[in-house]
Structure formats: structure tokens, C-alpha cells
Amino acid sequence: MYLADRSTPQGATSAQDRLRGTARAVSPTVLALGTVSLVTDVSTEMVTAVLPLYLVMGLGLSPLGFGMLDGVQNGVSALVQLTGGHLADRVRNHKLIAGIGYGLSALVKPLLLVHHLGALGVALALDRTGKGLRTAPRDALISLSVPPERQGRAFGLHRAMDTTGALLGPIAAFLILGVAAGGYDAVFAVSGCVAALGVLVLLLFVPSGKKSPAPAPSASASASASAADVPGERADLRAAFGLLRGRRLRALFGCAVLLGLTTVSDAFLYLLLQRRTGVAEQFFPLLPLGTAAVFLLLALPAGRLADRIGRRTVFLAGHASLLLGYGLLLWAPDLPALPYLVLALHGAFYAATDGVLPAAVAAVVPERLRASGIALVGTGQALARFCCSLAFGAAWAAWGDGPALAAAAAGLACCAAVAGVALRPTGDPR
Numbered sequence: 001m002y003l004a005d006r007s008t009p010q011g012a013t014s015a016q017d018r019l020r021g022t023a024r025a026v027s028p029t030v031l032a033l034g035t036v037s038l039v040t041d042v043s044t045e046m047v048t049a050v051l052p053l054y055l056v057m058g059l060g061l062s063p064l065g066f067g068m069l070d071g072v073q074n075g076v077s078a079l080v081q082l083t084g085g086h087l088a089d090r091v092r093n094h095k096l097i098a099g100i101g102y103g104l105s106a107l108v109k110p111l112l113l114v115h116h117l118g119a120l121g122v123a124l125a126l127d128r129t130g131k132g133l134r135t136a137p138r139d140a141l142i143s144l145s146v147p148p149e150r151q152g153r154a155f156g157l158h159r160a161m162d163t164t165g166a167l168l169g170p171i172a173a174f175l176i177l178g179v180a181a182g183g184y185d186a187v188f189a190v191s192g193c194v195a196a197l198g199v200l201v202l203l204l205f206v207p208s209g210k211k212s213p214a215p216a217p218s219a220s221a222s223a224s225a226s227a228a229d230v231p232g233e234r235a236d237l238r239a240a241f242g243l244l245r246g247r248r249l250r251a252l253f254g255c256a257v258l259l260g261l262t263t264v265s266d267a268f269l270y271l272l273l274q275r276r277t278g279v280a281e282q283f284f285p286l287l288p289l290g291t292a293a294v295f296l297l298l299a300l301p302a303g304r305l306a307d308r309i310g311r312r313t314v315f316l317a318g319h320a321s322l323l324l325g326y327g328l329l330l331w332a333p334d335l336p337a338l339p340y341l342v343l344a345l346h347g348a349f350y351a352a353t354d355g356v357l358p359a360a361v362a363a364v365v366p367e368r369l370r371a372s373g374i375a376l377v378g379t380g381q382a383l384a385r386f387c388c389s390l391a392f393g394a395a396w397a398a399w400g401d402g403p404a405l406a407a408a409a410a411g412l413a414c415c416a417a418v419a420g421v422a423l424r425p426t427g428d429p430r
Contacts, residue, residue, distance in 0.1 A: 027154060030154050030157055030158055032206045033158060036201050036202045036206060037161060037165060037198075039194060039195075040102060040105070042168045042169045043192070043198065044105075044166075044195075045169025045288060046172050046173040046191040047112065047187065047188060048266070049169060049173045049288050052267045052271055052284075056271070064393045065117075065393075068390060069121055072121065072125060076125045076132065077382055078385075080133055081136055081378050081379045082372075083132070084132055084133035084134065084136050085136030085140070085372045085373075085374060085375025085376070086372050087133075088137035089369055094138070094140050094141045095206055096208075097133060097134070097371075098202070098206075099203065100133055101130045101132070101137070102195075103199050105126075105127050105131060105195060106130075106195035109188065110189075112191070112192075113189065135375075140374055143359070143370055144367060151307070152303040152307035154359075155358055155359045156306075156351075157303070159295070159303070159350075159354050159355040164296055166291075166295070169288075170289050171286075173285045174286055176190060177285065239369060239372075240372035241376075243373050246364065249364050249365065249376075252364070253376060253377050255415075255422055256378075256384070257381060259384075260380070262414075263322070263412070264326075264388065264405070265385065266288065268389070270284065273329065273343070274287070276329055276332045277332065277338050279339055287339075290339070290346070293347065294343065295350045295354075298347065298348055299350075306352075311356050311363075312425070314352045314356050315353055316416060316420055316423075318351070318352025319349065321346075321348040321349045322345065326405060326412065392404055395407060
């Protein structure tokens with residue numbers, strides 16, 4: 001964010017350069033990882049689309065109980081993400097650690113067929129463990145396969161392919177629920193088969209992290225490495241946490257945590273949307289489609305825009321979209337288009353933030369600690385969202401959905417204002 005706001009990337013200085021940049025922008029590694037994420041997200045979103053309704057309506061889980069379960073998922077993923085990033089840097093093989101994460105998520109899918117809340121919680125926690133392990137190594141592979149000035153569009157392309165899976169998953173769940181006698185069990189079984197296919201694509205087509213071409217380090221990354229004062233050449237835990245001594249990474253970490261504390265989870269947002277706008281229950285599995293469709297359309301343009309005008313601006317604009325969505329849900333005018341508007345704003349939020357944040361982190365973290373740096377910020381953000389899920393579930397149970405959402409909206413507005421100041425461009429390279 002700092003870098004893009006201070007100067008225009010050299011690759012965007014002329015039309016000829018832009019054309020050459022576009023031709024080189026599509027890295028085979030990004031395409032292969034995008035395909036893995038697409039297939040895996042079909043599997044994941046099939047489950048995610050039906051899980052809130054299955055737990056709350058089918059198993060009778062309370063909003064507070066659902067908030068705790070949702071929070072545990074995010075918390076497990078957050079803690080493991082740091083481990084995955086550190087291991088990937090330590091063994092210098094990002095593909096190996098990412099593959100273990102994808103494999104674990106695929107292996108535990110059959111456990112979702114157990115109709116017991118305790119067993120279901122364990123299965124979801126293991127699934128999130130796999131997600132935590134793979135996220136930082138995967139993003140490190142992406143960032144190391146393209147030059148710094150094109151990382152915004154690389155992450156945008158990956159997130160667009162990932163979101164295509166998120167778009168197809170709920171459709172598959174909706175169709176299966178409509179035709180299969182087994183209902184939810186059929187959705188979970190098909191999800192497991194699709195997850196196994198994603199692991200196979202990873203093994204066959206994603207190049208090893210050991211062989212990923214490394215771009216020339218940018219001046220900012222070099223400055224950050226110096227600022228981190230990392231001892232020795234080993235990617236150990238001391239070196240990883242030493243990254244936070246750099247002011248720019250510390251600011252990104254702090255803002256990700258602050259904003260995560262006020263970001264209502266997707267599952268809660270869809271439940272709010274269903275209750276406050278009167279969407280029929282049979283259409284509930286389709287709600288993530290609206291978010292995914294807008295995310296898919298805007299992810300790549302948002303990444304390119306972030307490379308050109310500044311990651312800070314695009315990142316904050318994304319949170320402004322989310323805040324506007326909260327406002328519409330609170331107001332709840334009697335408009336037929338209200339659900340579509342809220343889902344469009346939710347999708348715009350993801351398009352402007354999900355790939356832009358790791359691109360901003362990658363720009364200020366040295367190559368040998370790339371996965372650790374991305375994991376640090378991702379872990380902080382995920383732990384914050386874990387706390388938000390617990391607090392939001394408790395607030396909903398105590399006050400009702402409207403006051404709980406109003407509190408989240410007020411918190412988000414305050415945190416976005418703080419982030420706008422903390423991430424402002426400065427002349428300090430640290």
C-alpha cells in the first residue's frame with residue numbers, strides 16, 4: 001500500500017510497456033494455483049453454502065453456538081496459518097506444505113457425514129487446519145512468480161479463479177439438494193470427491209516452490225528486510241517475528257487486525273440477509289453466489305487498479321463498500337433489489353481487499369521470509385475475525401440481530417478511519 005501510493009510502477013509508464021506487461025502477467029504458476037483453488041473452492045463452498053442452515057435450522061444450533069463454532073474454525077485456521085508459513089520458509093518448499101494443507105482438507109470431508117455437533121466441529125476444525133497450512137505457502141508461490149509491480153493483478157487473477165469455484169459450489173449444492181434423496185449428506189459426499197481432484201491438480205501441474213523463479217528484489221523489500229534486522233540466513237521464528245520491527249509491515253498487521261475485529265463473517269451476513277430481507281429458505285444456498293459473482297468480475301480489475309493507483313486506496317474503498325452494505329441491512333428498505341445490492345457490495349469488498357492485502361505485504365517482506373510475512377498478517381486478521389464471530393454471536397443472542405449489526409458497523413467505521421491514517425504514504429522507507 002505504501003509503495004503504490006508513493007510512486008507509479010515503472011511497468012506502467014508507457015503503452016508499449018503496458019502491453020509487454022500484460023503479455024508477461026499470466027504466470028503458469030498463478031494459472032496452476034488458480035485452477036487448484038477453483039476446484040477446491042467448488043468443494044468448500046458447497047459445504048459453506050448449506051452449513052449455516054444445516055446447523056441452525058437442521059440441528060437446532062443457537063446463534064451463540066453457531067458464532068462459537070464459526071469462530072473456532074477461523075481461530076484454528078489463523079493459528080495454523082502461521083505454522084504453515086514458517087514451515088514453508090524453513091524447508092524452502094512452498095508446494096510441499098501447501099499440498100499437505102490441501103490434502104488434509106480433502107481427507108476430512110467424509111467426517112462431515114457424522115450427524116453430531118461435536119464430531120462436526122472436529123471435522124470443520126481439521127478442514128480449517130488444512131486451509132491454514134496451505135494459504136501462506138500458496139500466496140508466497142504466487143508472489144514469487146511475478147515481479148513486485150504486477151503482484152496486484154496476479155493476486156487478482158488468482159482470486160478471480162478461486163471465486164469462480166466459490167460461484168460454482170453453491171450452484172452445485174443447490175442442484176444436489178433439489179434432486180438427491182440424501183440432501184445434505186449428498187452435498188458433503190460430492191464435496192469430498194471434488195476436493196480430492198483439487199489435490200491431484202496441485203500434484204501434477206503446480207511447480208515446486210524450490211524452483212520458482214524469484215524476481216529481482218524491489219528497493220522497498222530490501223529496505224524492509226534491512227528494517228527487520230533479520231539475523232543469519234535461516235528462516236527461523238525469531239526472524240519471522242522480527243519482520244514486525246519494520247514500520248510498514250507493523251502498520252499493515254495492525255490495520256488487518258483492527259478491521260478484522262469488525263468484519264462480520266460471511267455465514268452471519270447471509271443469515272442476516274435472509275432474516276432482514278425475507279429471502280425464502282430454499283434460496284439460502286444461492287446467497288453466496290451474489291458475492292462470488294461480483295468478486296469474480298471485480299477481482300482482476302481491482303488488482304490492476306491497486307498496482308496503478310495505490311493498494312491503500314483500493315483496500316480502504318473495499319471496506320467502505322462493506323460498511324455501506326451493513327448500512328443497507330440496518331435500514332432494510334422495502335426494495336426488491338435490496339438483497340442484490342447487499343451481495344454486490346459484499347463482493348466488491350472482497351475484490352478490493354482479499355488479494356490486495358497479501359500483495360501489499362509481499363511488497364515489504366524479503367523473499368526468504370515471504371510466506372512467514374504473509375502468514376503473520378493473515379494470522380492476525382483471522383484471529384481478529386475469530387473474536388468478531390464470538391462477539392457477534394453473543395451480541396445477537398443478547399440484543400438481537402439489528403443492534404449487533406449496528407455495533408459492528410460503528411466499529412468498522414472507526415477502524416477504517418484509523419487504517420486510513422496509519423497506512424498513509426510517508427517518506428520513511430521503514
